[in-house]
Amino acid sequence: MTIRNTFLQQCNRFRFFVRILVLLVLSVSLTGCARTQSTHKEIKIGVCAYDQYDTFLTQLIDCFDENVEDGVSVEYAYASQSQITQNEQVRKMIEKGVDVLCVNLVDRTAPNTIIDLGKKNDVPIIFFNRELVEEDITQWPKLYYVGADAFESGIMQGELAANMIRRESLNADKNGDGKIQYVVLEGEAGHQDSIVRTEYSVKTLVDEGIDVDKVGYAIANWNRAQAQTKMAQLIERNDEAIELVLANNDDMALGAVDAYNSAKISAVDRPIIIGIDGTDVGLEAVVNKTIAGTIYNDKEGQAKAMYDLSILLAREEPLNSLGMEDGRYIRLPYQKVDASNVLQFIHK
Ligand code: GAL
Ligand code: CA
Helix, strand or coil: CHHHHHHHHHHHHHHHHHHHHHHHHHHHHHHHHHHHHCCCCCEEEEEEECCCCCHHHHHHHHHHHHHCCCCEEEEEEECCCCHHHHHHHHHHHHHCCCCEEEECCCCCCCCHHHHHHHHHHCCCEEEECCCCCHHHHCCCCCEEEEEECHHHHHHHHHHHHHHHHHHHHHHHCCCCCCCEEEEEEECCCCCHHHHHHHHHHHHHHHHCCCCEEEEEEEECCCCHHHHHHHHHHHHHHCCCCCCEEEECCHHHHHHHHHHHHHCCCCHHHCCEEECCECCHHHHHHHHCCCCCEEEECCHHHHHHHHHHHHHHHHCCCCCHHHCCECCCEEEECCEEEECCCHHHCCCC
């Protein structure tokens, strides 16, 4: 009996060990499964912008954020207009292991530290909105640019202005001298959009056969408050009415409106004011007729292109679906906006 009992006890122990073993094997294989499922590791994207107070860029970044899907995390950093700060932000993001970076340079002529960091750590970089020169972007195959064609925005602004001047004829030429007295409110000095928009809007007006007379210009760094101050000075300095304000962006066009409001100049005595961007406030101003028009800078399209490119780069998948120029550039078209079509652009 005792021998039989001992034998049975040993059998039970053996069964117990076998069960434990089966459980162990099962749990190991299950964890194995879980690990295989997570081989689609989370994609990390770093987005760095030159400043947090730029209306167009803030809206572009909001659009980018709307694209983000499950399995993708994005970290945003704003450089308060310091290239040194931005270089540090990029360095930290790379240390944290981002798969791809989207960079809106502070100084588009100083991308070298960031390019070197990307190269050394094999992190592709999508520059956006502030275009670097060709010699810089061709330094490494994994450098890209997403933005728009600055020439197009200048040409469209000139065309829109020419059409309005022809349509309003006598109202536009307030002093009846056959010329349009105009001022330009310029964005940051050295920015490709300021340089090209300023030159091509005026060149197009002249090509369209409008006789123009430049009565002033001011650099207002894309900023509404600065534009208001500068526009107030231009109004004061000119004895006769200014007939056209070409602003390099909507915020500065709105700064001009603010200056006319403060000067209490009535609507009939105000110039045709045209911006660029089609930001929410810009479009609203077109609806309210405080500005005559704007040129839509396709933030939705640019944000989607940056996002799609980031994902393909992070997964190391082919990029041909994106239809890039020279394998590096994605440029979204601008569109003319005035009172006749503005509603199509609101809540686009
Ligand atoms: C331009 C835009 C401006 C400003 C600037 C910043 O494309 O029209 O409003 O956002 O970029 O780089
Ligand atoms: Ca005139």
